[in-house]
Amino acid sequence: MxxxxxxxxxxxxxxxxxxxxxxxxxxxxxxxEMINEAIAKNFDVKGLTSTSNTLRLADLGCSVGPNTFIxxxxxxxxxxxxxxxxxxxxKMPEFQVFFSDHASNDFNTLFSSLPPERQYFAAGVPGSxxxxxxxxxxxxxxxSSCALEWLSKVPEDLLDRNxxxxxxxxxxxxxxxxxxxxxxxxxxxxxxxxxxxxRAKETVVRGMMVLIIPGxxxxxxxxxxxxxxxxxxxxxxxxxxxxxxxxxxxxVDSFNLPMYxxxxxxxxxxxxxxxxxxxxxxxxxxxxSKTDVPLDPQTLVxxxxxxxxxxxxxxxxxxxxxxxxxxxxxxxAEFSPLLDLSSTMKSQLFLVLKRK
Amino acid sequence: MxxxxxxxxxxxxxxxxxxxxxxxxxxxxxxxEMINEAIAKNFDVKGLTSTSNTLRLADLGCSVGPNTFIxxxxxxxxxxxxxxxxxxxxKMPEFQVFFSDHASNDFNTLFSSLPPERQYFAAGVPGSxxxxxxxxxxxxxxxSSCALEWLSKVPEDLLDRNxxxxxxxxxxxxxxxxxxxxxxxxxxxxxxxxxxxxRAKETVVRGMMVLIIPGxxxxxxxxxxxxxxxxxxxxxxxxxxxxxxxxxxxxVDSFNLPMYxxxxxxxxxxxxxxxxxxxxxxxxxxxxSKTDVPLDPQTLVxxxxxxxxxxxxxxxxxxxxxxxxxxxxxxxAEFSPLLDLSSTMKSQLFLVLKRK
Numbered sequence: 001m002x003x004x005x006x007x008x009x010x011x012x013x014x015x016x017x018x019x020x021x022x023x024x025x026x027x028x029x030x031x032x033e034m035i036n037e038a039i040a041k042n043f044d045v046k047g048l049t050s051t052s053n054t055l056r057l058a059d060l061g062c063s064v065g066p067n068t069f070i071x072x073x074x075x076x077x078x079x080x081x082x083x084x085x086x087x088x089x090x091k092m093p094e095f096q097v098f099f100s101d102h103a104s105n106d107f108n109t110l111f112s113s114l115p116p117e118r119q120y121f122a123a124g125v126p127g128s129x130x131x132x133x134x135x136x137x138x139x140x141x142x143x144s145s146c147a148l149e150w151l152s153k154v155p156e157d158l159l160d161r162n163x164x165x166x167x168x169x170x171x172x173x174x175x176x177x178x179x180x181x182x183x184x185x186x187x188x189x190x191x192x193x194x195x196x197x198x199r200a201k202e203t204v205v206r207g208m209m210v211l212i213i214p215g216x217x218x219x220x221x222x223x224x225x226x227x228x229x230x231x232x233x234x235x236x237x238x239x240x241x242x243x244x245x246x247x248x249x250x251x252v253d254s255f256n257l258p259m260y261x262x263x264x265x266x267x268x269x270x271x272x273x274x275x276x277x278x279x280x281x282x283x284x285x286x287x288x289s290k291t292d293v294p295l296d297p298q299t300l301v302x303x304x305x306x307x308x309x310x311x312x313x314x315x316x317x318x319x320x321x322x323x324x325x326x327x328x329x330x331x332x333a334e335f336s337p338l339l340d341l342s343s344t345m346k347s348q349l350f351l352v353l354k355r356k
Numbered sequence: 357m358x359x360x361x362x363x364x365x366x367x368x369x370x371x372x373x374x375x376x377x378x379x380x381x382x383x384x385x386x387x388x389e390m391i392n393e394a395i396a397k398n399f400d401v402k403g404l405t406s407t408s409n410t411l412r413l414a415d416l417g418c419s420v421g422p423n424t425f426i427x428x429x430x431x432x433x434x435x436x437x438x439x440x441x442x443x444x445x446x447k448m449p450e451f452q453v454f455f456s457d458h459a460s461n462d463f464n465t466l467f468s469s470l471p472p473e474r475q476y477f478a479a480g481v482p483g484s485x486x487x488x489x490x491x492x493x494x495x496x497x498x499x500s501s502c503a504l505e506w507l508s509k510v511p512e513d514l515l516d517r518n519x520x521x522x523x524x525x526x527x528x529x530x531x532x533x534x535x536x537x538x539x540x541x542x543x544x545x546x547x548x549x550x551x552x553x554x555r556a557k558e559t560v561v562r563g564m565m566v567l568i569i570p571g572x573x574x575x576x577x578x579x580x581x582x583x584x585x586x587x588x589x590x591x592x593x594x595x596x597x598x599x600x601x602x603x604x605x606x607x608v609d610s611f612n613l614p615m616y617x618x619x620x621x622x623x624x625x626x627x628x629x630x631x632x633x634x635x636x637x638x639x640x641x642x643x644x645s646k647t648d649v650p651l652d653p654q655t656l657v658x659x660x661x662x663x664x665x666x667x668x669x670x671x672x673x674x675x676x677x678x679x680x681x682x683x684x685x686x687x688x689a690e691f692s693p694l695l696d697l698s699s700t701m702k703s704q705l706f707l708v709l710k711r712k
Contacts, residue, residue, distance in 0.1 A: 094491040096490070
């Protein structure tokens with residue numbers, strides 16, 4: 001079955017992902033230093049270029065830019081630096097960068113905003129990363145940031161009225177029962193297994209993979225999950241609308257966000273089960289540096305809207321979703337404590353893998 | 357300087373290229389038999405797959421489909437057949453197909469209409485083929501159909517009022533002076549030189565290139581050029597509009613279609629000058645088979661519109677272009693003799709090159 005698809009908002013208007021993805025960009029900024037270190041330490045330029053005069057990079061879940069361009073530029077510079085530092089300046093390969101996302105992603109916007117001064121050959125690859133996207137052993141560096149938290153679909157049990165995982169009155173597992181949480185976990189394990197299998201085939205031996213996924217620190221209960229708390233507020237807006245007679249209860253009961261936020265322990269277990277990658281580095285990090293301008297609640301809601309609107313609209317229709325985000329805007333006071341938390345909590349999982 | 361860009365009409369409405377490209381498809385159908393023969397005879401499956409377990413194909417100037425999907429599918433099948441016939445069924449490589457066109461091409465439509473049952477990894481590559489698009493020695497098969505007749509720009513002399521190549525009252529070289537024709541020829545030679553240089557770098561040794569370009573038989577004068585005669589009728593619609601006071605003469609004088617239709621001799625000379633490719637086959641062919649339903653004038657005008665509207669609109673604006681095509685529609689009687697000619701004339705240049 002085709003995975004379900006909810007692209008980021010395309011184009012470049014006021015609700016677009018292009019204009020509302022600073023938060024994701026800041027997460028990349030914090031990560032970029034760590035990526036530089038990982039490339040300097042682990043990227044095997046000698047070994048990798050002995051078999052190919054081209055290095056192929058992929059950003060999986062690239063959306064429409066500009067974050068993907070900034071991230072790929074950073075990776076390229078770190079690689080070039082490594083070539084120079086190893087005395088291999090004359091052996092510098094050519095770079096090909098594959099920007100990949102669902103076929104419904106706005107590739108027209110992506111392509112028309114490619115940096116004109118780029119030092120690489122650009123290509124777009126449409127399709128779900130829960131499946132093969134590239135030929136065997138064709139990628140040297142795989143990157144994915146703020147994308148793998150999207151499951152391929154809503155866990156089926158959540159929609160079964162007779163299941164103990166039926167998620168009445170909630171849109172996510174954050175404040176839900178253990179059964180609901182377990183259904184999400186099991187879907188994530190299945191999806192991540194497929195993801196790692198596909199990448200293991202596509203990545204050359206000694207190739208590198210950097211994953212950034214909003215996640216949960218080990219040994220913290222999922223009810224304390226920061227993005228989950230945010231989703232609870234959005235869910236409460238929907239429940240308010242049910243109470244105001246604007247929306248059927250059943251509509252809310254049958255909706256669940258297909259997003260999951262894994263812990264390091266969980267990821268380590270799945271990487272180990274796959275068996276093709278070694279973990280070179282894994283840690284939870286703060287998504288924003290101390291020098292970043294503090295997020296205000298309105299900006300947070302705009303970001304949520306640009307990144308997640310599609311999945312709500314598909315279920316509830318545009319009118320309800322407009323009203324939901326208006327209500328979320330008015331509830332900004334409730335977001336404030338979460339924003340304070342977000343400046344101190346390590347809510348981003350950073351993972352460097354190497355293909356064995 | 358960025359080459360000028362006039363994409364085919366995107367989307368899938370009544371003026372779209374998707375709905376108005378049967379003619380181009382028929383040209384591919386006639387060519388497909390010849391491509392099958394060329395692959396059977398010249399495509400070196402043993403040599404090419406000894407160095408890579410992936411075969412990389414590119415369609416340059418792919419537009420939005422469906423023609424590109426049909427053409428690439430045909431190429432793949434011919435390659436698979438060759439593997440089987442050589443007893444190499446177990447060595448079948450994976451295929452990656454790059455669909456390339458200008459960044460302003462409607463890649464969203466292209467990607468959303470990719471055949472779901474395709475047996476290849478698909479990628480889109482935005483950019484002009486008058487320049488590098490791919491890493492060194494990365495392509496095994498390059499295809500381009502009905503695209504290389506578009507020049508990178510209008511030859512500069514045509515816009516210089518003081519030049520003898522200033523093309524007053526005409527929009528093309530078909531019925532123009534020798535100087536105008538020479539200016540077009542010289543731009544084509546420059547562009548084709550750049551095209552061949554770039555492809556020589558990108559294509560692996562023993563790789564293959566198939567080019568289909570609307571062209572002119574050797575030793576036929578350019579005033580007899582079939583697509584040129586069609587353009588003359590469109591030009592005459594504009595001149596009628598000048599006479600009716602709907603359009604400034606200067607607007608017509610300053611407009612020239614950046615399209616050129618080469619002869620086999622001319623192409624042979626340019627391939628030879630480049631020096632990196634051997635000509636395996638070159639001939640003029642009929643673009644339509646005898647069993648194809650005869651083209652009617654209205655359909656022809658719709659096809660011209662889907663393929664060329666962009667270049668007119670950029671210069672004249674939408675309103676004038678709507679009127680021009682309405683007038684062309686009414687002049688359909690004038691197209692009829694051309695359509696009769698087109699069923700007998702060999703107006704398509706078919707070229708198979710091999711990377712030395």
